[in-house]
Amino acid sequence: MHVCSAAPPQPEGRKEAFGLFPTRHLGRCKWKQLSRLQRSIILFLFAFLAVCGVISYTSMGEPWRGAVIEPDQSTEPPSSKIKEPEKPSSVEAEDQKEPVPITERQVAVIEAFRHAWKGYKDFAWGHDELKPLSKSYSEWFGLGLTLIDALDTMWILGLKEEFEEARKWVANDLVFDKNVDVNLFESTIRILGGLLSTYHLSGDSLFLEKAKDIGNRLMPAFKTPSKIPYSDVNIGRGTAHPPRWTSDSTVAEVTSIQLEFRELSRLTGDEKFQKAVDEVMKHVHTLSGKNDGLVPMFINTNSGQFTHLGVYTLGARADSYYEYLLKQWIQGGKKENELLEDYMRAIEGVKKHLLQRSQPKKLTFVGELAHGHFSAKMDHLVCFLPGTLALGAHNGLTADHMKLAEALIETCYQMYAQVETGLSPEIVHFNLHAQKGHKDVEIKPADRHNLLRPETVESLFYMYRFTGDKKYQDWGWEILQNFNKYTRVPTGGYTSINNVQNPSNPEPRDKMESFFLGETLKYMFLLFSDDIDLINLDKYVFNTEAHPLPIWVPA
Structure with missing residues (x-):
């Protein structure tokens, strides 16, 4: 009972x-x-209420990591009058699907970032660059360069605590009203680009306000007879000037600030930013002195003409000109045909004048041309090109660009693999003739330093994202392990090194460039991700400092 x-x-x-x-x-x-x-x-009521509870719980969305705010899709193409867009949507792409777990290799990148950040926070907080060996810092502009460069990396890696701490510094301590000269190009790609990117990812208007401030302070650079900007600006006094030794600017510097200034116009509704940089591109488009689309390295700010004619490279002083031709075309919704024409012509010029194959592995590489004489010299900076070619092919350009990208990324990997530390030097020379016992890669004593550069990892990211071939992830993993082995400083931070050929003593230089956090580790994290929507390449385009900006008319 x-x-x-x-x-x-x-x-x-x-x-x-x-x-x-x-x-x-x-x-x-x-x-x-x-x-x-x-x-x-x-x-029935119990069951109904339980189902409602489950739906409410699961609709809370993903954790903070990897949150990417969708760019405003209503923006008109660049030929139309610029309108102030609405604030970025609060609907996140990741909320539309199941979260993709981070991989073990991504966890290793997060650990590397935290180690680098610890050194910066302990010894260089609020300063431009960390000197990890001497536990001090160096200043370039005195604007917290490493911190600003790393903001969107922290957001993408999900480092909320570190991000919030850095945001407080930006809010309370980042002041641009300083009597200091800054380089127009470097401050645009690192500071302006970093602030704009972080605004888009976080939706926090603080970063847009700071971006508008620095953008306005950089505008005096364009007050030249030719409208080709000066290299340096005093952001406190509102004056600008060329370097002391010349009235020239480098071609890469004046043609690799467009993505950032164009986006600033889109966000503010003020046409002056885009107008200034578009005039530069239109002027360069009309200039003589090109060689099948290849441009010289220097341009005069008074005459507006190319100088030092006859020298053509895809390395320092010219590299990102080619990158930004393609990326502006993508940013603007593939409507600015002059940019595409110049890019396609330039790639044909590379094939015609700068491509050669080495011995013994027959690696395809990009050399240099000086007054008709070919040099088998290739900067590590040139390793941006495989990724750029792959990005173009992904956006509908000729398939042979992807084939060339596959050949060149193999070469860039060999620039690491054939070196004693497994780290690439700043510059290599390729052997053109078979010699017994010789590698494809030769390194001169003045060129054997490594600055923790991102270009090869950047291209590995693009290649993996577009092909799914895991060998690119494996190559990147090797590089990260070698960074940890030869450049990691126990007390915090990573250091550039002087000698990649000496594993027992790589001769640390006591400097961690801001781009190690802004670019190298960011591209590593994205390379190791299985989430193709983590910075979707049909919605975002990276500036040359790895800061993603929205494509105005996404595919």
């Missing part, structure tokens, strides 16, 4: 079914006294 009794009292506030109904307050006897219909109704 069963004895009916009331349920024991429950602690105040305790609830079940996701806190929706106090079920245990019904005793057994009371339950049995209910009719079958009444019991069925109550059970």
Whole structure:
């Protein structure tokens, strides 16, 4: 015989079914006294409320890591009048799908970033660059360069605590009203680009306000007779000037600030930023002195003409000109045909004048041309090119660009693999003739330093994202391991080294460039990700400092 009794009292506030109904307050006897219909109704209500609770719980979305705010899609193409867009949507792409777990290799990148950040925070907080060996810092502009460069990396890696701490510094301590000369190009790609990117990822208007401030302060650079900007700006005084030794600017520097200034116009509704940089591109488009689309390295700010004619390279002083031709075309919704024409012509010029194959492995590489004489010299900086070619092919350009990208990324990997430390030097020379016992890669003593550069890892990211071939991830993993082995400083930070050919003493230089956090580790994290929507390349385009900016008319 069963004895009916009331349920024991429950602690105040305790609830079940996701806190929706106090079920245990019904005793057994009371339950049995209910009719079958009444019991069925109550059970139905329980089930309904439970389902609602599950839906409410699962709709909370992903954790903070990897949150990417969708760019405003309503922006008109560049030929139209610029309108101030709405604030970025709060609907995140990742909320539309199941979160993709981070991989073990990504965890290793997060650990590397935290180690680098620890050194910066402990010894260089608020300063431009960390000197990890001497536990001090160096200043370039005095604007917290490493911190700003790393903001969007921290957001993408999900380092919320570090990001919030850095945000407080930006809010309270980042002041641009300083009597200091800054390089137009470097401050645009690192500071302006970093602030704009972080604004888009976080939706935090603080970063847009800071971007508008520095953008306005850089505008005096364009007050030249030719509208080709000066290399240096005093952001406190509002004056600009060329370097002391010349009235020239480098071609890469004046043609690799467009993505950032164009985006600033889009966000502010002020046409002056885009107008200034578009005039530069239109002017360069019309200039003589090109060689099948290849441009010289220097341009005069008074005459607006190329100088030092006859020397052509895809390395320092010219490299990102080619990168930004393609990326501006993508940014603007593939409508600015002059940019595409110049890019396609330049790639044909590379094939015609600068491509050669080495011995013994027959590696395809990009050399240099000086007054008709070919040099088998290739900067590590040139390793941006495989990724750029792959990006173009992904956006509908000729398939042979992808074939060339595959050949060149193999070469860039060999620039690491054939070196004693497994780290690439700044510059290599390739052997053009087979010689017994010789490698494809030769390194001169003045060129054997490694600055923790990102270009090869950058291209590995693009190649993996577009092909899915895991060998690119494996190559990147080798590089990260060698960074950890030869450049990691135990007390915090990573250091550039002087000698990649000496594993027993790579001769640390006591400097961690801001781009190690802004670019190298960011591209590592993205390379090792299985989430193709983590910075979707149909919605974002990276500036030359790895800061993603929205494509105005996404594919």
